Amino acid sequence: MDLLLFRLLNDLAGHWPWLDDMVRFLVNDYVAPTALSLALLGLWFSGSEVYGRRRRQFAVVQAIAAVLLANGIVKLLNLVLFRPRPFADLDVTLLFYRPTDSTLPSNPAAVAFAFAATVYLHERTWGLWMGLVAALFGLARVIAGVHYPLDVVAGAGVGILAAHLAQRLPGLGRLARLVIYVGRRLLLA
Amino acid sequence: MSLLNFGGQFGNPDVSPAYFLVALAACLGTLQLIAARYGYVGLAWVSPRWQPWLGGLLGVALVTLPWAWFFERHSAGIFRPGPAGLELMVMFGAAALASVPLTLLGATLIQSGAAPRSLPRRDGVIAELVTLPQGPAWLFRPAQAGGPFGAVCAVGTPGAGSEAVIPLATALAEAGLVALAVGWNQEDAWRPSEAEALQAATSAAAFLRARADVDALRLGAVGVGLGGDVALQAAAADLGIRAVVAVAPWLDLANAAPGLSLLRDMTFPQAWRWQHTLRQTARQLDPLAHARRLDLRPVLLVAPEDSGPSEGARRRLTALCRRLTTWRVPRLGRETQATRQIALWLTENL
Known part of the structure; x- marks a missing residue:
């Protein structure tokens, strides 16, 4: 099933230059992560009602923690799990460079979904838009031939798990309150 | 030349400095969009009370145009292994931190006596x-x-x-x-x-x-x-x-x-x-x-x-x-x- 879906999506690459350009625009290490990070910056400053803004700023601090957590979980999983990239075993149309680390779970998907899921827990609308970016990022990774669909799904699972774990991280609430307090004193929160 | 010239072989493969500049411009643009959307006089480079649409336009330009330049000039480096995810996060964080005083300074200079x-x-x-x-x-x-x-x-x-x-x-x-x-x-x-x-x-x-x-x-x-x-x-x-x-x-x-x-x-x-x-x-x-x-x-x-x-x-x-x-x-x-x-x-x- 995973292989079938991979074939279906990767076969889209290499036929239409506009689609290849779009996939390359999304698949690289810069655009989607930066867009999600910009969303966090926007979230921090958005709104002019004090309590709503505090909730969003709390989400920003938690999202940063969730991303670090997701990264850590993927690194730990990679110590015990190694799945070769699709281009190592199959004849694929590759639209990206050849990463050498394990393909499962997808680290970019884990990070992107950690961003989106954490924000979704606090701000539904922002979270849904960020989730869309994360989903397109994951989809582009499959079409570009650097991940199997299962890798992206597993990565998304890790990201969502990290978002929930970050909510329960001891001391994070206190840290967030401190950061927001300092920000307010500096007129930036 | 295509705006998204991904096949280009020119440019510096080390994209870190260029990425920092693009991230900085994007952060500045995001803050301008926020200033226009929520009417923050202290963040706006164009007074949100006079021309909110112009502030929004400036924000969109600052977010998008540097990316076009980034892809045009650094396509070779973008599609090679570059900085690790954590390094990118640090670079983005530095750009975001730098964008805040620049925004405040710009707003103060531009709006003083406006x-x-x-x-x-x-x-x-x-x-x-x-x-x-x-x-x-x-x-x-x-x-x-x-x-x-x-x-x-x-x-x-x-x-x-x-x-x-x-x-x-x-x-x-x-x-x-x-x-x-x-x-x-x-x-x-x-x-x-x-x-x-x-x-x-x-x-x-x-x-x-x-x-x-x-x-x-x-x-x-x-x-x-x-x-x-x-x-x-x-x-x-x-x-x-x-x-x-x-x-x-x-x-x-x-x-x-x-x-x-x-x-x-x-x-x-x-x-x-x-x-x-x-x-x-x-x-x-x-x-x-x-x-x-x-x-x-x-x-x-x-x-x-x-x-x-x-x-x-x-x-x-x-x-x-x-x-x-x-x-x-x-x-x-x-x-x-x-x-x-x-x-x-x-x-x-x-």
């Missing part, structure tokens, strides 16, 4: 600078001959200057009223006490009453932010003020430590200097304690959904003022429609 230069020109409205005992103020009056006209004293948040109330004062003059936009942005009056703030409002009312083109029996007051509290309290003390409009007043101390909210009214240096005595002045100004004196006079409370007084304070004001009307508006800063409606309401109630 109000007198960019007074909105409207047909049928004459704007002139007048001098009150507390300092200069902008007077807006209908250009047509005749009168006497009803008059309104428009008060901004102390320390924020008169910029916040100038669009409102202009709309009032368009509606056929004489409006005096009072601010406190002089160096020697940075932190007016409650008494000084009320005295300024009283001086403004006296100035208007003394004018030949003003009908002294048709005098109103309007205030924005903490200026709303000043307007309410001045009206409570002056029975000659027939109607009051308070736009997003504080009313109680729940809003007295607004942090970033101050940047909606003023630039960062102004806010930094003002915040230290903000609580004190807000505590001294207690319009709810005096609101009973407004009694049967018409009072309009304009409460933006994303700011303004707390629910409890609103209820207390409702209980004290029998002719209180409350309008909920989506947000403050870009509501030209609300500005016109306020002008219409004052015309009808003076």
Whole structure:
């Protein structure tokens, strides 16, 4: 099933230059992560009602923690799990460079979904838009031939798990309150 | 050459410095979008009160154009193994941190003294600078001959200057009223006490009453932010003020430590200097304690959904003022429609 879906999506690459350009625009290490990070910056400053803004700023601090957590979980999983990239075993149309680390779970998907899921827990609308970016990022990774669909799904699972774990991280609430307090004193929160 | 020239083999494969610049520009653009969307004067490189769409356009340009350059110039490096995810996060964090002081500095430099230069020109409205005992103020009056006209004293948040109330004062003059936009942005009056703030409002009312083109029996007051509290309290003390409009007043101390909210009214240096005595002045100004004196006079409370007084304070004001009307508006800063409606309401109630 995973292989079938991979074939279906990767076969889209290499036929239409506009689609290849779009996939390359999304698949690289810069655009989607930066867009999600910009969303966090926007979230921090958005709104002019004090309590709503505090909730969003709390989400920003938690999202940063969730991303670090997701990264850590993927690194730990990679110590015990190694799945070769699709281009190592199959004849694929590759639209990206050849990463050498394990393909499962997808680290970019884990990070992107950690961003989106954490924000979704606090701000539904922002979270849904960020989730869309994360989903397109994951989809582009499959079409570009650097991940199997299962890798992206597993990565998304890790990201969502990290978002929930970050909510329960001891001391994070206190840290967030401190950061927001300092920000307010500096007129930036 | 295609804008997304991914196959290009030129450019420096090490994209880190270029990425930092792109991230910095994107952060600056995001802050401009936020400033335009939420009306943050202290963050905006284009005053959100005059041209909100231009601020939004600047934001979009700063976010998108550097990316086009990045892909055009560095496509070779982008599609090679580059910085690790964590390194990118650190670079983005550094860019975001750098963007904040740059934004504040830019907003301060660009907007310092912007109000007198960019007074909105409207047909049928004459704007002139007048001098009150507390300092200069902008007077807006209908250009047509005749009168006497009803008059309104428009008060901004102390320390924020008169910029916040100038669009409102202009709309009032368009509606056929004489409006005096009072601010406190002089160096020697940075932190007016409650008494000084009320005295300024009283001086403004006296100035208007003394004018030949003003009908002294048709005098109103309007205030924005903490200026709303000043307007309410001045009206409570002056029975000659027939109607009051308070736009997003504080009313109680729940809003007295607004942090970033101050940047909606003023630039960062102004806010930094003002915040230290903000609580004190807000505590001294207690319009709810005096609101009973407004009694049967018409009072309009304009409460933006994303700011303004707390629910409890609103209820207390409702209980004290029998002719209180409350309008909920989506947000403050870009509501030209609300500005016109306020002008219409004052015309009808003076």
